Amino acid sequence: MREATKQKLFEATLRLSASRGLVGLTVDDIATEAGVAKGTVYYNFGSKDGLIDGLLRYGVDLAAGRLRAAVSDADPLTVIEAQIDVTLAFIAEYPGFSQILVSELWRTPGQWHDTLALLREELISIVKDQLQRLDDAGRLPAGVAIPTAAAGLFGTMLVVALDWQVFQPGRTRDEVRDAVMVLVRGLGRA
DSSP: OOHHHHHHHHHHHHHHHHHHTTTTOOHHHHHHHHTSOHHHHHHHHSSHHHHHHHHHHHHHHHHHHHHHHTOOSSOHHHHHHHHHHHHHHHHHHOHHHHHHHHHHHHSTTOTTHHHHHHHHHHHHHHHHHHHHHHHHTTOSOTTOOHHHHHHHHHHHHHHHHHHHHHHOTTSOHHHHHHHHHHHHHHHSOO
């Protein structure tokens, strides 16, 4: 499938799911909104569930790509700050994706829970690498569980970004990023 078609389907699904949720969507609705033939969806994904699964993977790949692009040899706190910034930018660009991610991760049992659990782990592992660098440099308090701290930081980035979009849209991305960094700097010794 062409990347442009995936992008159209991804954006159409996000627009529609904002008002109806994923469960209420039909392949007809998504194809019409994306401006593609319904047969294109079935040919490439097999079903609505296959489409949603594929689009969740696509969205996480976009987010993971941005997180990875923020990684450098710079100080790990600088890298974490850049990762927070790109996460905020991503969620500002695709607020519906983060809503789906949060709602489906917490739905028990969610239809796409297994897929999202794997994808969540991929995103968290990118953040975990920077926390591990801080720990390796002796800049984290003794006993910090890196996997838990990484999940906490990723969750903070996701929830703070949603809170910003929904309840504090007047704040700038820089203000929101700096507020999260206050928490991170409290964890990692400079």
